[in-house]
Amino acid sequence: MTDVLSFIHFIVNGVMDFLVSIGAPDLIMAGIFYLMAAVTVLSALGVVLMRNVVHSALMLTASFIGVGCLYIYMNASFMGAVQFLVYGGAVAVLIVMAIMLTRRPDMAHSNPSRGALHQLGAAIVAAVFCLVMLIVSMASPFRTEASHLGDEVKGIADLMLTEYVLPFEVAAVLLLIAMIGAIILAKGVSENDA
Amino acid sequence: METGIVMTVANLIRGILMLILGNEFIVSVIMKLIGIGAMIGVISFAAILFTYTERKVCAFIQVRLGPNRVGPRGLLQPIADMLKLMSKEDIIPYGVDRVVWALAPMVLFVPSALAYAFFPFDDGAIFADVNVGIFLLIAISSQSVLTFLMAGVASNSKYGMIGAMRAVATSLSYEAPMVFSLLGIVMITGSLRMSDIVAAQQNTVWFIVLQPIAFLIYLTTCFAETNRTPFDFVECESEIVAGAFTEYSGMRWALFFLAEYANLLSISVLTTTFFLGGWSGPILPGFVWFWLKTIFMLMIFLWIRWTFPRVRIDQMMSFGWKVLLPLALVNVLFTGVGIYINRFM
Structure with missing residues (x-):
């Protein structure tokens, strides 16, 4: 029994040592990176090459999610989550929604080549x-x-609310203006108010 | 604090594998695979069990018997349902966008299953305890709305289209209050890590005591998130047949239901983790506490699901934007003030 076990240990360790010696861990990590990069780039290509504009929008989402995965791969999981939430969630949904509202009878050739x-x-x-x-x-x-931020979230928060507080506030005001503009465009404003 | 049951079992399996294979790295890879398998197992088991539970609870609320023919007390009903769904003809309606239509139910399952990686099932039993756990969880589960869009648009039917639009409207108006209601918890904990959130409740009180308003907001948004009555606008069968899943049948339709039950379990688990102290509790082991609380929350979700009528979609939208969101923001403000005062006491 112990002979069998030690034989298995010998084989497993030998295989592992061999794999490490030819640099398999690095190869696997690089492979994962290139896989995600390929998904991102190919789906970005799909956005411009697809015939159906709905497919283009979905490919765009795939590209966004690929970028988010790359962030997580590079240990920037906060950035990855922001990418998922903002681009993969909100932006992609708005784009698909906008396309749906401009629906035409034949969607198959809606993306002009x-x-x-x-x-x-x-x-x-x-x-x-x-x-x-x-x-x-x-x-x-x-x-x-x-990055020298230490803990990612804390680092970003510290920088954003101390050193870069002015750009942060300017961005906030800009978004507020955009929001008011959108509301006025959607609801209209009566001439008497002006 | 001794380690929980799950970790004890995991360490036992790890020890046995180590004895057989004798290589640290291989064993850790196999342990990760076992973890993934266990989570898929939990989801499948929950889906099978929930179909039965839901029908029985619904029958109890509506003073009926519910399934009672297949097996003792109808216990084999889920298996009969499963066989029925698998033996159905795979109907692909005319004029659908084939690839997108076929992909939608499969893709829908991905975010639902991925969310399980962040659940703290027991002390130390959490698959991916990343430093932005709660945020990444919200980000991943917000992806599911796009698959409803895919299903609805690709179906090439007006009911699917309306269902898809409603899915987007619901998620846009309920994601924001949900995130802001959880922000109070994150502020008190001072961390986005899921295990820290449970640990913070272990030392003090459950967050349902500190954040009662956030609890109610979160509970409300959960129904919109999982498309269940009173907010089931994506499918509401009496208005738009079945919304985004109208054109699906057989196993494809079953995948939608698998995802729905996975989401139902996941909101129960999340409410438990965020507001009811997760796996922490006296005397009984953490694993038992975790499931007791989760089943309690599940029963509350089922109770509300079968007791309340559906509200109108415009009422739901204005409720989300005009009541829940301001309430959540005020809650964040008061939490901040409370933390500030607490710091100087």
């Missing part, structure tokens, strides 16, 4: 954007520098 020249233009713009983003991300310190 352009000619070859337009596609070429889009490809060039996308390539230039990728290049710029690559250079910026290579040159910026964000690439290597980890």
Whole structure:
């Protein structure tokens, strides 16, 4: 009995040591990253390539959720949760809702596809954007520098309510103005009030 | 504090696996898989049990007998239902958006099941005790509204469409009061971690005593969140057939119900965790306390579900925006003042 057990231990440990020696843990972690990145990028491509505009909107949601998963992968779970709640929840629902309200009889070809020249233009713009983003991300310190916030939520809260309190308040006022504007657009305002 | 039953069992399994395999890492991976399996088991078992419980409780409230033909006291009814649903023909209506339509019931189950990763079932028995637990939980469960939209839009039917629109309207007007009602708890605890929330109630009193208004707001929003009467606008069978699930039948329809019962259990668990002290309690082990409180909450949810009539959708919307949200905000304000005063006492 003990011989069998020690034999199993020997095999399991041997396999594990071998896997570690060829760098399997890093490979798996990198694989997860590339899987999520691929889902994000492919669904972002789907947004522009899908024929049905409802499918495009759903692909956009998938892309948002992919970005949220990437945040969580990079130990920024608070940012990930914000991404899920704001983009995956609210923004995506509003976009799908808006599309539903502009319903047309044939949804299958509602996302207009352009000619070859337009596609070429889009490809060039996308390539230039990728290049710029690559250079910026290579040159910026964000690439290597980890956050010094300590506990993520506390760190963000401290920074937001002390050092960056003015931008925070400005954003709040901006959102308030947008909200009032939306209400006026929806409800209308009588000329007598002005 | 000794560790709870669940952790004792988990450590026992871990010890046995360690004896056989003898590698720390492999054993921890297998333990995670066992944890996932256990949660799926809890969800499936709960869904089977709840179909029976719901019908029996409903029958009791309506002075009927309920299921009583299949097996002793109708106990085998869920199995008969399951066999019936599985043997049904898979009908795909004409004109549906095939892929989205087929994906919707499957995707709906994902956020419902993912939420179980954050439940503290017992002392230390929590699958993912992350530092933003409660926030991530809300974020993940808010995703489920999109699947109702998918189902409703892809069904290509007017009832599905109305159901989907109502799902969005409900979730938009009830998500905000729900989050703000939980903010008071987070302020008192000073942490977003689920285990900290339970620990904070263990040392002092249950949060239902400190946050009675938040408890009522949360309870109300829960019905909207899980689409149950008095706020079941997504399906309300007497108005729009079955709303977003009108065009589904057989196992696809059963998946919607599986998710609904998973959500029902999950709101009971969450109310227990946030307001009734989670697994903490005297004498009895934590695991038992946890399930006692959860079943108590479940019975309250069933009681309200079968006692109250459905309100009109516009009444529900104005109630959400004009009553619940201001009330939740005032609650946050008073909680803040209370914490501030408490600090100087």
